[in-house]
Amino acid sequence: MENSHGCPRRVKNVSLEELRDRLAEFARVREWEQYHSPRNLLLALVGEVGELSEIFQWKGEVARGLPNWSPTDKEHLEEELSDVLLCLVQLADVCGLDLGQAALTKIHKNAQKYPVNPKISDTTNFPNSYP
Numbered sequence: 001m002e003n004s005h006g007c008p009r010r011v012k013n014v015s016l017e018e019l020r021d022r023l024a025e026f027a028r029v030r031e032w033e034q035y036h037s038p039r040n041l042l043l044a045l046v047g048e049v050g051e052l053s054e055i056f057q058w059k060g061e062v063a064r065g066l067p068n069w070s071p072t073d074k075e076h077l078e079e080e081l082s083d084v085l086l087c088l089v090q091l092a093d094v095c096g097l098d099l100g101q102a103a104l105t106k107i108h109k110n111a112q113k114y115p116v117n118p119k120i121s122d123t124t125n126f127p128n129s130y131p
């Protein structure tokens, strides 16, 4: 079953590798690889983060789950989040990095840096916004 964009309605467990390979093919067949330098992709990523930010701009605080948002607004958010992810995946790819492994390693490092039961008196490792 496909949606109106010719995309399978729901694919389970989409991997970063699949996104990377689909994006590489998308650029290859359009001969866009010449434009997809690390610097250009970084600038594209920053631009997409700006577009994502615009969705939240001036809205004030937004509740988790976006209970009052229309389906159209949520779809717009999905698109901008996707653009950020896709630029990030492409950037990691052209840099020759394994983004999935790198992210797992970073989560591991974060867990060591911020232990679950830190001593109450030791606040040196807390992020500034720690609740």
Ligand SMILES: Nc1ccn([C@H]2C[C@H](O)[C@@H](COP(=O)(O)OP(=O)(O)OP(=O)(O)O)O2)c(=O)n1
Pocket (backbone or CB within 6 Å): 032, 035, 051, 082, 083, 086, 087
């Ligand atoms: N040289 C390019 C141009 C675009 N894209 C891909 C990356 C993003 O997923 C998406 C971004 O496309 P647009 O620049 O058209 O931006 P939007 O989709 O956000 O459109 P608009 O800015 O009109 O809302 O296309 C790409 O891979 N390589």
